[in-house]
Amino acid sequence: MVVGDVATGTELAVVGAGPGGYVAAIRAAQLGVDTTLIEKDELGGTCLNVGCIPSKALIHATNVGYEADTAEEMGIHADVKVDMEQMVDWKDGVVDQLTSGVEKLCKANGVNIVHGRAEFAGENRLRVAHGGEGQGSETIEFEQCVVATGSRPIEIPGFAYDDDPVLDSTQLLALEQVPRSLVVVGGGYIGMELSTILAKMGCDVTVVEMMDDILPGYEEDVKRVVRKRAEELGVDFYFGQAAKGWERADDAGIVVTTENEDGEESTFDAEKAFVAVGRQPVLDTLNLDAAGLEPNEQGRLETDHTGETNVDGIFAIGDVAPGPQLAHKASKEGQVVAEVVAGEPAAMDYQAVPAAVFTDPEIATVGLTQAEAEEEGFTPAVGKFPFSASGRALTTNDHEGFVRIVADGDSGFILGAQIVGPEASELIAELGLAVEMGATLEDIAATIHTHPTLSEGVMEAAEHALGHAIHTLNR
């Protein structure tokens, strides 16, 4: 401790106010734990400020314009003009509303908010630098601590984000003008979501990807629907291409060089490059040694089923902990650790973590795929329903994709589902509940679904797995 620096004490210190940290802090405070939440930037973290919310706001706004512009078949002849500056202002307004909401909720629940950058100064001590001239620092002693410092975009050699034409997702989401053309390095979910909206805004998009397909981890028939649609929107894909470097071109553009496995080089011209090769946990600035913490090989903090690290009383949640880097996974972990800290018998259960990709159409999954179910020793019963057979999908002129349900062939218990198609991110909730509560195919088939809705497709897929679908052939 610095001489003259008096430490303040708290029962629980939460470092990072993203969807993991602020949820943990609110829940702990609700349970009567004296809680201090420390944040170096804006409350809400990546998700609210530069991730889920701004990207989905821009995706929605773009879709409104794009749908109006392409609805001639339905007799709508619109002359759409996009004011990008205004769209970005609107998106920023949504972000401001949500981040100020987080502050109000924290205060109303009695969470003590400290603004500054925290690092460990011992096993039960944090040093918080307030930043800015003359702002000083303080020491906070804690009984228990939650590390929720999230992640940042991975930078690849030769593509520093402080060089203007090279953008990370934060910079891309803040652009006030649509680039004429863009090389997207990486066809993961962030690369694909943002490629789709830029293509709809008239940008000429080229995706270069090191692997042999987009969206690693998703099944081929799911990806095919999204890739085909992206190609229809004008996105060009080049697979097996590792980005190597870039240089400025004469016409104020950029030339990106890639290399394939055989060492052959290719070049791609564009106005800007967007690098979306994944996100790495933010742990390097925390002085972990002082607390006896050490990241694993993936740069994350290993935790047990309660979220506790190898150091008693120190927990890790969200993007710094193992598992998918998703906001709702971070928030659920936040709730669990808060309850554990408060002495409640809570634990994490990862069997029903849904994931959504907000491309056109959307993808959403939960639980096991058919291949995973087989690997785990099940003999799965699989049912599928195409949106082309859905009355509701046809009335909205959006009928690409399908619902697939994977169940245990013996008991009928729902093991997982994959949806690609309109509103997939909403439809998956019913199947997440089914996995979580141990519902069966019969439960879903017996549930009367509103007509005409997309959710009828979930019922039809369950009926298909049982061999008695009405609106698709049972084979």
Ligand SMILES: Cc1cc2nc3c(=O)[nH]c(=O)nc-3n(C[C@H](O)[C@H](O)[C@H](O)COP(=O)(O)OP(=O)(O)OC[C@H]3O[C@@H](n4cnc5c(N)ncnc54)[C@H](O)[C@@H]3O)c2cc1C
């Ligand atoms: C473009 C984009 C789109 C996304 N879309 C989705 C989506 O649709 N759905 C979804 O589920 N997920 C999405 N994500 C991922 C999601 O944003 C993250 O998984 C989620 O934000 C992780 O939450 P977290 O609480 O672990 O960390 P974060 O949200 O990253 O928050 C960590 C916080 O800790 C603070 N911090 C870091 N170090 C310190 C320190 N030393 N002292 C004090 N504070 C510190 C940071 O400033 C930050 O506010 C998206 C991400 C991006 C980039």
